[in-house]
């Protein structure tokens with residue numbers, strides 16, 4: 001089934017807006033700025049405490065995740081299409 005979530009817990013946190021913590025975010029990597037584009041998967045996954053655009057470099061709690069913290073599924077098996085992308089700019093949460 002296309003665009004299926006791994007579990008309802010992650011679906012609920014994905015559905016929150018970016019300022020609602022604790023949320024699950026799917027970022028799409030910008031290949032143009034990558035040194036080794038073939039080494040990076042296009043989608044990256046984060047749990048955050050909530051943030052606003054422009055919070056770059058501020059005290060936003062964020063952890064990169066590869067497996068669902070609720071059901072243990074490998075996230076790249078589920079969230080591998082643009083349907084799931086919350087943010088196109090993967091520098092939003094980094095310095």
Ligand SMILES: [Zn+2]
Nearest residue numbers: 006007068071
């Ligand atoms: Zn899950």
